[in-house]
Amino acid sequence: MKMEGFAHVGLYVNDIQKSLAFYTEKLGFQLIWESVNQCEAGEVLVKFVKSGNSVIELVQFPFAIDRKDGWFDHIAMNVENIDEVMGILKEKGIEFEEGSYTHAPQTFQGGSKWVMFRGPDQEHIELNEKL
Structure with a gap:
């Protein structure tokens, strides 16, 4: 398989x-x-x-949907330059969750940066840049 x-x-x-x-x-x-x-x-x-x-x-x-299945916490999307993408999305009205911007040098080889925001139905979305 x-x-x-x-x-x-x-x-x-x-x-x-x-x-x-x-x-x-x-x-x-x-x-x-x-x-x-x-x-x-x-x-x-x-x-x-x-x-x-x-x-x-x-x-x-x-x-209306009565959810009985498990819930995913978020959908993570790869980006090449998180700061640039954040700037573009802010211009389009996206509001990032306060305190969610994280730089974690210990995550993945070389580190990672991420930030969170919400979609129209409050789905949790992450931008993720592997360094």
Whole structure:
């Protein structure tokens, strides 16, 4: 058996258009696939967005979701220059969590920097630069 990493991360959202705009316009993801699936309660809207080799599946149900599965703490995205990316995202209205900017020379060979912010449905997102 050969595992090659994640195919995608599924993210349930309340407003798929708002989430799509956030990930494409603010974070630079590209819409790569969209579909409408039917269930008894109506339409399930699905949009896949991609940045580099990272794919997020945005899913909006026609009803409120009662989460029983485990929760991921955050989605981490690789960046080459965290300070530059932060500046660009701040110009787009992204607010970073106070005190979350971390420089950890002991994490990974050569160290790492990271900072956290929130998406439209309060999903936790991390920018991560390996040094």
